[in-house]
Amino acid sequence: MNNVAVLGATGSIGGSTLDVIARHPDRFRATVLTAHRNVEALVALCVQHRPQLAVIADAAMQAELARRLRAAGVHCEVASGHAAVTAAAASNLCDTVVAAIVGAAGLASTLAAARAGKRLLLANKESIVMAGPLLLDAVNRGGGALIPVDSEHNALFQCLPPQCLPGQQPALRKGGVRRLILTASGGPFRGRTRAQLADITPEQACKHPNWVMGRKISVDSATLMNKGLEVIEAHHLFGAPADAIDVVVHPQSLIHSMVEYDDGSVLAQLGNPDMRTAIAHALAWPERVEAGVAPLDLTACAPLQFEPPDLLTFRCLALAFQALREGGDAPAVLNAANEIAVEAFLAGALPFLSIADVVEAVLAELPAQAVVDVESLCERDRVAREAARRILRNAC
Ligand SMILES: NC(=O)C1=CN([C@@H]2O[C@H](COP(=O)(O)OP(=O)(O)OC[C@H]3O[C@@H](n4cnc5c(N)ncnc54)[C@H](OP(=O)(O)O)[C@@H]3O)[C@@H](O)[C@H]2O)C=CC1
Ligand SMILES: CC(=O)[C@@H](O)[C@H](O)COP(=O)(O)O
Numbered sequence: 001m002n003n004v005a006v007l008g009a010t011g012s013i014g015g016s017t018l019d020v021i022a023r024h025p026d027r028f029r030a031t032v033l034t035a036h037r038n039v040e041a042l043v044a045l046c047v048q049h050r051p052q053l054a055v056i057a058d059a060a061m062q063a064e065l066a067r068r069l070r071a072a073g074v075h076c077e078v079a080s081g082h083a084a085v086t087a088a089a090a091s092n093l094c095d096t097v098v099a100a101i102v103g104a105a106g107l108a109s110t111l112a113a114a115r116a117g118k119r120l121l122l123a124n125k126e127s128i129v130m131a132g133p134l135l136l137d138a139v140n141r142g143g144g145a146l147i148p149v150d151s152e153h154n155a156l157f158q159c160l161p162p163q164c165l166p167g168q169q170p171a172l173r174k175g176g177v178r179r180l181i182l183t184a185s186g187g188p189f190r191g192r193t194r195a196q197l198a199d200i201t202p203e204q205a206c207k208h209p210n211w212v213m214g215r216k217i218s219v220d221s222a223t224l225m226n227k228g229l230e231v232i233e234a235h236h237l238f239g240a241p242a243d244a245i246d247v248v249v250h251p252q253s254l255i256h257s258m259v260e261y262d263d264g265s266v267l268a269q270l271g272n273p274d275m276r277t278a279i280a281h282a283l284a285w286p287e288r289v290e291a292g293v294a295p296l297d298l299t300a301c302a303p304l305q306f307e308p309p310d311l312l313t314f315r316c317l318a319l320a321f322q323a324l325r326e327g328g329d330a331p332a333v334l335n336a337a338n339e340i341a342v343e344a345f346l347a348g349a350l351p352f353l354s355i356a357d358v359v360e361a362v363l364a365e366l367p368a369q370a371v372v373d374v375e376s377l378c379e380r381d382r383v384a385r386e387a388a389r390r391i392l393r394n395a396c
């Protein structure tokens with residue numbers, strides 16, 4: 001039996017994970033479920049999955065969680081606070097940790113799972129964007145495994161040679177790998193001009209053409225920042241230099257990414273756009289299990305289209321490449337600024353096109369510094385957020 005901690009259980013990835021787990025009660029058991037503030041959703045999941053531990057990150061909500069669980073007849077341990085989420089990730093209640101908390105908020109628990117030698121299923125891309133070298137070091141020291149859940153990186157993992165296991169100092173060149181090709185849907189506004197993006201609303205930005213996801217990643221997909229974060233994520237996971245990572249827009253989102261080899265072969269992973277495939281693959285790897293995803297009918301979804309990304313209209317992808325090439329903690333600064341800008345956009349306090357402006361301004365204000373340790377990285381994250389808020393205030 002594989003005991004699984006689902007960090008961010010009440011979210012989109014959390015829900016898909018629990019769907020797959022429930023299909024295989026002989027293999028997987030959800031022993032830890034965590035949420036931020038959504039007590040009602042967490043209680044409903046606890047009723048269904050009967051974990052050993054339920055954690056609510058907002059400590060002020062512990063009493064309500066405990067009361068509701070009692071009323072629902074659920075007898076499990078209850079804890080609260082960010083430290084409790086982090087402790088749960090490293091606890092002996094789980095063998096596998098699904099890191100599905102959104103944003104930099106997921107960093108501490110992701111690192112804790114890595115240090116504890118867990119099988120770490122990484123969806124929380126912001127943590128590897130922020131702290132790539134530190135996370136990989138924690139995985140190597142912990143002796144666990146890092147399996148990518150992000151659909152593109154799971155696709156790359158499936159297409160790469162076995163010696164390119166993420167985090168194990170993969171040897172792309174030795175494996176004959178020439179380049180990684182990340183596919184992108186192009187987002188809900190593909191083909192539009194900047195003028196047509198002047199009045200975009202949060203609801204419009206969250207309507208992804210192919211995937212059902214949380215609000216933050218949906219906005220990131222719309223600005224192409226998601227693809228930028230994924231370029232940085234691929235760099236750290238597979239040791240690929242920026243120049244060996246290409247992005248191609250593929251509006252159908254059926255090819256989830258590709259690996260090109262020296263001999264000209266290109267291996268691709270395809271499937272219906274449903275995160276349960278990547279999650280099931282990561283949970284059961286190296287075996288395969290049923291995920292509840294419909295068979296792919298290519299004749300029904302042809303043709304497959306490809307086009308270059310529009311770097312002028314959607315500037316965030318170029319900014320992410322810039323941060324990756326600058327190195328050091330520039331990706332962490334980019335991520336922090338983006339989280340503040342997206343939060344402001346979702347609150348109706350920043351125009352859609354200004355997200356890139358805020359990120360660009362913060363990168364210009366905070367030249368990269370070396371990544372030394374988690375504490376100094378979190379301090380830089382804080383400084384970048386403060387700079388983004390100040391720039392936002394001056395812009396309004
Ligand atoms: N959704 C998708 O298809 C994909 C997502 N990802 C990545 O996976 C991660 C999760 O995405 P997604 O599921 O869409 O996000 P959602 O917004 O749907 O869910 C986020 C989860 O994190 C919890 N959470 C939010 N803030 C905190 C916090 N400060 N401390 C603890 N828990 C917190 C939320 O709890 P609560 O419900 O209480 O707010 C919720 O359970 C992201 O990093 C995303 O980039 C990657 C590929 C695909
Ligand atoms: C499902 C997943 O992995 C998301 O990251 C998705 O790929 C976002 O789509 P685009 O960023 O390609 O629009």
Ligand SMILES: [Mn+2]
Nearest residue numbers: 150151152230
């Ligand atoms: Mn992705």
